[in-house]
Amino acid sequence: MSGTHASTAPPSYLVDTGTRKGLMAWLTTTDHKRIGVLYLGAMVTFFMVAMGVGFVMRLVQLTTFQKLISAQTYNALFTVHGVIMIFLFVIPGLPAVFGNFFLPILIGAKDVAFPRLNLTSWYFFMAGAILAVLSLFTGGGAPDTGWSFYAPFSLKTGTNVSLAVFAAFVLGFSSMLTGINFITTIHRLRAPGMKWFRMPLFCWAVYSTAWIQLLATPIIAITLVLVILERFFGIGIFDPAKGGDPLLYQHLFWIYSHPAVYIMILPAMGAITEIIPTFAKRTIFGYKAIAFSSIAIAAVGSLVWAHHMFTSGMSNVAQIVFSLLTMIVAVPSAIKVFNWVGTLYKGSIDFQPPLLFTLTFIFLFCIGGLTGVMQGALAVNVHLHDTYFIVGHFHYVMFGGTVMGFFAALLYWFPKMFGKMYSKKAIYASWFPMFVGFNMLYFGMLILGMLGMPRRYYVHLPQYHTLHVVATVGSWFLVLGLLGFFATLLYAIFKGEKAEDNPWGGLTLEWTIPSPPPVENFDEIPTITAGPYVFPQEAQ
Amino acid sequence: MTGHVHRDDLGARLGMWLFLVTEMILFGGLFIAYSYMRYRYPAEFHHGGGELNATLGIINTIVLLTSSLTVVLSIVAIQKADKRKAIAFLATTIGLGLVFLVIKGFEWAAKFHHGLYPSAPHLGTLPQGEQVFFGLYFTMTGLHGLHVLVGISVLTVLARMVGTGSIRQDRYIHLENGGLYWHLVDVIWIFLLPLFYLAA
Amino acid sequence: MSDYTHDSHVSTEHAVAHPGYGIFIKVWVALVILTGLLVLSSHFGQSYAVWGLLTLTPIKAGLVFYYFMHLKYEGALLKGVVLITIGTLLIFFALLFSDVAFH
Amino acid sequence: MEWMKQAAISAQKSDAVFFYVFGLSVAFLLFITALMIYFVIRYDKKRHPVASQIEGHVGLEIVWTVIPLILFLSIFYYGWTNYEYMSQAPRESMVVKVMARQWSWSFEYPNGKQSKVLFAPLEKPMKLEVRSADMVHGFYVPSFRLKIDAVPARANTTWFQATRLGAYDIECTVICGVDHSLMLSKVVVVPEDEFKAWYFGGENAPEPGKSLTAAGTPAAPPDEPKGLALLKANGCLECHSVDGKPMVGPTFKGLFGKSEQIKVAGVDQTVTVDEAYLRRAILNPESQVVRGYPADTMPAAELKPDELSQVVTYLKTLK
């Protein structure tokens, strides 16, 4: 790509400068920006696959595909869909792509603390991904337990659970190593004058996320090891036939997997917090409130896991404690939402695609969050648990939240990452079917759940058919919009206009360096003298 | 990057400690499982503990404690630029680690001999709580043994590095970090001893 | 060359005065004695054994952390890291027992 | 939606909380959305070229921390107290044992009577003790807004008091294998006297609520062989077909006299299916596992000797 004025400015990170060229240069890079792009490429690929799987599941629910796809295959489909989406996309998603690319730049550093470890994390990620794919075709075939691998079914089923679980274990390693790297980076590599409360809020979000990754991921790692040992040696800890307890499995699984949902959403919230001030042309409302709410989500988020087990037969005391804690964890999210809206107040708003996706994020996340609160109320949970309502809830938060946040961040930082600008009109045009389709699909699921449609069902009872059709048609609009979105960006990478260094008028450090950034980020490490969002009082 | 890396020993130790955080939580998950099950089956755990050889467990504790000591001593030696002593201390640690594994091996062999291993026909006839006890025993001591093995390998590499001089008085962060790992393995064993061997 | 220095360049914060051999040997003696006490307590019956487990074992672990692992000589950051970890584990235990203990 | 009308007290309790949270949620969602849209239009850079640099407002932060907190706590409290009511069965409840297995439900009443659908008298409390023979399953009656998991080696309890006559779906909500979505049954709520007539009416008492169950469980035709009826009653046909259709277990069609490849204690062998083989396969399925089928899926049947003979006799007729 453009390295024409190499004599005047340092070459961009996209230009090979070392002894290795082309693909090899990328696969051996320790540049945090290149690693971010490697993650991006890998994730888009897996994502497309999982998207296709989701699409096919909708067709099954139209009952048109039931001759082609057996019940066993359907069970494998939702397991694969869930595993890929969760472990290969939304958990690593924003930290691995944008955290890697922008965290060092945002705090004025030249790279992360352990660049080689960073590349190792990517290789762990790829190894896990490949194992996950292998598990589909080897052994007894694709796992059919759902992404939660509940014992004793996961211990008894003849499908290839062991390999899939091992893949998740390896992915967990990747996640932990990234967490170690980010915490150390933030503690040790901030530029002179970059005090904690002068950090952009995305860094706070990534920092909180990294702590959850460290404190929760090992629990899933050991749990998955136990599942494997159980399958191979029958150690009997989860197997009721040997005195084990399936509920212990559920506890251990959710001790990680609930905090994991905050691993997914926090960085997305962080990205949203960067975008709003830039387009409102004003400072963020309530900097400290947002920073501390990230920490609070990380802290309290680790304490609510058993709200996934209200109907499992655990003790009454535990039900009450966990329902209470679930309500408390919703407060910091509410604080963030109100501060975001407050930041729009008396701004001078420059409406651009990233802002559109940001507002979409807030709207959809609120629906997701509010449905979450409904499930957290005990009397309601006994009705909604394991129905399509849950499926609706988590698609709203994960897709409407994390993935929309991902899209917003991608639109915001795309010109910086690739030095190209996309067609804004095409983005607006693909937003519309995406938004309509999304709500048809997932609001349909919420209603289905309220009417008692259980999740993970290959065939549904006739009374649910109409809404299933609505949802499926919604998924077609959605996919249409998504394809438009990706086509636009892909086109822009190769044929887009050259982007300016600071197309949006942002104030954080990444906008002070060229697009795409040079290898070492900064010619000279900047000295920071003020907070991140200090716009001049007068109009520019 | 390599060649002109900016050196930050505190950063390196922070990274190592964060890694140890994950190790602590990893074993923490097992301790959680242990206490959950012990609460359910107090009598069976008592009984199961009686089947273990407490003497071997205690000897192994002393072995590991001593090996922990020799690791710190080797750091002190490096700080005093006493290369020969440092290597000697490391070699002692490695030796003690091997002793630990050998004793552990005998212990496991005895259990296998008595049909006390997961899925053994004999174990299947015992009360369920004892089956769980032995499941946990093999999992936890096994995972710990694996860590000892990794620790020995790491220390061996470190001893070599001391020999070649890449670890020396003004640059011994790798040795410190390797030592931290070894101590954590020791701490885990400190907990395993009363949970299993002294449970009776 | 490393052309930027954010704070103290080569940071060996505990470079001040390295502790000598003696202190560690003393700690080791203490650890062995505590192990002896632990074994002893387990001979007096179940409840002593449990109390021994709950008190002596953390003390032993604490000694290793504090001296062998040099926490004594580290700043607040690393001490904080360890405390956060232990706190998290304790909370996991407590919450889990809100289920197991009330059946 | 006829089928989702509240049919038990638990449904009223659950819905009350639901509508409370739902009302709050709609209000907040509309408020936030309206505010966002208004700000984006009102403070567009054309209308409002100079932004005000407001850094925050402590009072507001407190307001929007405390108000949601109070509301959330009220949701928790309301949800908890109503749930408390839903989970404490009255002392006089009739206790029904619910057994879940791959992939069927069965119910056993205090006097030993058994059924495949759950019969319940109107306006009388019924306590359910839910167990599982294999995997975790979920016992769910949408019209009662009631759910409890069936966990192996554990008895979970819940209760209901039906307030409406009718037949309501029972669904399994925890993924438990291929036919998870077919693990269905019905709760049939009948007037109390009709229930009593069946409950106290001995072995041949007609099942209550015939008209209601018609959709769910077809009544057996009168000339059905006794062996077939036993297969149905014991849930064998959940996994085996009599007409050659592939299901979880091997089909019974043409089984007798066929040569079968089996694994005995891990060793492959080929045997001819005779009467002894059938009896072993039924009473002790783990002793000889048919090749290509899961080893520990089939539960050992609990058949009396004469019942077993009838089953075997019937199986021989399936050419």
Ligand code: HEA
């Ligand atoms: C990104 C992922 C993500 C996020 C952020 C959340 C956020 C929340 N989730 Fe969700 N959840 C999942 C992903 C996520 N969840 C997944 C994947 C599952 C299913 C797993 C499976 O079984 O497969 C699940 C399941 C799940 C359950 C279990 C359901 C069941 O199976 O029975 C519960 C129950 O309490 C729950 C609750 C919540 C709550 C209270 C929040 C809160 O954090 C939400 C807080 C946000 C808000 C509340 C909105 C903004 C606030 C306001 C606008 C303030 C004003 C509002 C009021 C005063 C009412 N979730």
Ligand code: HEA
């Ligand atoms: C982020 C997570 C995520 C996303 C985006 C989706 C997207 C979709 N999901 Fe989701 N789904 C889950 C996570 C997700 N899902 C999980 C965890 C489960 C539970 C599994 C289980 O039960 O165990 C589930 C279950 C689930 C079910 C329930 C199955 C059942 O219970 O029977 C259904 C039903 O139709 C469904 C449908 C869809 C559809 C049609 C899409 C999509 O096809 C709609 C189209 C949208 C997309 C495909 C996203 C596009 C985005 C990209 C392509 C990103 C590109 C990447 C980069 C730029 C890096 N999903």
Ligand code: CUA
């Ligand atoms: Cu039984 Cu699902």
Ligand SMILES: [Cu+2]
């Ligand atoms: Cu959760």
